[in-house]
Amino acid sequence: MGEQKHVKFPQEVIEEYASFGVDLPALFSAGHLGTRMGIEIVEASAERVVGTMPVEGNTQPYGLLHGGASAVLAETLGSIASMLHGGIRKLAVGVDLNCTHHRSARSGLVTGTATPLHRGRTTATYEIAIEDEQGKRVCSARLTCLLRDLEPSQPEA
Numbered sequence: 001m002g003e004q005k006h007v008k009f010p011q012e013v014i015e016e017y018a019s020f021g022v023d024l025p026a027l028f029s030a031g032h033l034g035t036r037m038g039i040e041i042v043e044a045s046a047e048r049v050v051g052t053m054p055v056e057g058n059t060q061p062y063g064l065l066h067g068g069a070s071a072v073l074a075e076t077l078g079s080i081a082s083m084l085h086g087g088i089r090k091l092a093v094g095v096d097l098n099c100t101h102h103r104s105a106r107s108g109l110v111t112g113t114a115t116p117l118h119r120g121r122t123t124a125t126y127e128i129a130i131e132d133e134q135g136k137r138v139c140s141a142r143l144t145c146l147l148r149d150l151e152p153s154q155p156e157a
Helices: 011-018 031-036 067-086
Strands: 040-044 049-054 090-101 109-119 123-131 137-149
Touching: 031 067, 040 067, 049 067, 067 090, 067 109, 067 123, 067 137, 109 137
Parallel strands: none
Antiparallel strands: 040 049, 049 109, 090 137, 109 123, 123 137
16 A cells, blocks of 8 residues: 556646656655555646545445545645646645535445635645546535745755
8 A cells, every 4th residue: 555656747838847857757756645545646737637536445443434534635635736726836734625425435445536616826726526436426625725935945054
């Protein structure tokens, strides 16, 4: 669990990051928490980010998918989309996350899809729909990220 598959990025995104010396596909992951929870990113662009997460290992004491696990998946997907929207000179930081849990999941994978509601200069808001393997919605989430300007690197003394 936690091994990352190759992420699909649009060529223009790969080229934008490469112009700054960043090998985006080699660098990219769902982060330490996402890795520990088994999140795999299968598609990524500012218009749509798709990722999966196993239910097993992410359950509460009753054996149901933990609501916090759904929140981690939602924030991961929305943050990735916001980062891609903001571009190489912005840092996406989550400032508001709302999750509504509709039904339980006991096994298999859940799939989250983040799509934009608002993409501005200083904030980006994404809706994240999380579904079970039967295509039934488990959770609806909304994430707003602040897009902060990256500060230029300070020369070392």
